[in-house]
Amino acid sequence: MSEAELARETEVTQGRYVYCIASCADELSLGNIGIEHAEVYMVSHKDIAAVVHACQAQPYESRNENEVKEWILNHNNVIDKASERFGTVLPFSFDAIVKGDDDAVKDWLSKGYEKLKQELERLQDKAEYTVKIFCDQNKLMDKIIGENQGLRELKAKIEKMPKRAAYLLQRKFELQVKDAYNVMRVKLAEEFASKIKEHVEEAEVEEKVSHLPESYKDKKLIAAFSCLVHKEKVKRLGDALGEINSQEGYAVRFTGPWAPFSFVKLEDI
């Protein structure tokens, strides 16, 4: 019995932290690449395997945000390594822990085998890409006002009035611009969606994008999509996005490949 096996048998037998499920029949070790240098290894059933490390049967928790971030990056890194080696994997959320030892994992895999296998096949050769389309705020506002006669007239009126008297009108103007902006955004988002649609298997509109990268702070996010893309279509999607990116005032952020976080759909596993 190796030292690692011994360690698994003795103290830390109650839990298995699950990174992802991969297409692999062998029970390999991936080395000490896990969270807090845990040894990551595969527990297999037939031709699928869970990528896990042995841990206590309790979630990873910390008050220290940086520590949590570190864990999460680490988790993602293991998923990346597994994807490199075994092709598309089914990624798990942070802190998913199976209660029990390797046998419990095997048992769980065998129960869910059909569904997991089917999902792995469905996602084979595909990866997730994130697309965010930004527009220069001033250009967008000019465009909105320029296209709307009512707003143009209101703006002209405000400019002629003394500042104080114009206060209420200015508020009204701002509200109307906001409404017009929302209409415009939906229109643009639909337009972009139709442009990328033919290059992706599936696309999901990201409704809530809470944080924007620093370099895009002066720009407005028009649309954000998570896309499931076949590896042979990535270039074409890139070309379509390149076209949008080259339009004046627009900027596209195209990241990937990611494991298909937004597209694994399994219930009751």
Next chain:
Amino acid sequence: MEPSRLECDINDVLDKLLNKGLVLNADLIISVAGIPLLGVNLRAAIAGMETMLEYGMMEAWDKSTREWYTKEFEGRMAAPLAMGEEVIIRTFGSIWSSQGIINTWKPGFLYLTNNRLFLWRKETPEMLFEVSLDKIEGLMVKKENHFKKEREELYLQFNCGEVARIHASNVTELKQTIKMVVGKKLENRIVIPSERTPLPKGEEIVREEKTPYSCVAKTVGSKGRQDVK
């Protein structure tokens, strides 16, 4: 244009790993039971739907989802109320818990009813603190430092001599309401007990060192629950 992973920042990764990806069936996991220990911003995201709902992140949810949610979780999450007991205040709150070297805030829902004040954790269900109102002898709002920010906390003095330390979204209002419900005169000044945990008879301190936290009140018994009856 080529896709890149170089310029993507940590937030992309966080978003995917916390909000997406597979989660395990409840029978198998221990997933997010201890939610609140994660960093404040990550907390809600990690905790998943139930907690998101509790934190009021529901704007985008349509009506049917709400109805489903209510039906699905109502029974399971309801705090245990006695017959005829009426809830007067229900708010998110936490209690300072000090057990040996573990000093922490335990969060849950703070209920003020016509005869009790208690802190109830829904997930996983546990009564974190409970006291009958007639045991309360004193109330004091005090400003304390909390992660470098000052905030108001409520100290409660019970007739058995113990002191509890509570935080809720509006401490002053909570204090006023408790006062009203209790209906008798309450002490405004509370002597906060020393940091030292009382020792069993015959035990002597051999060595003592200060920890960075100041544990102000001993509130929770050995089984993680305080009964001031």
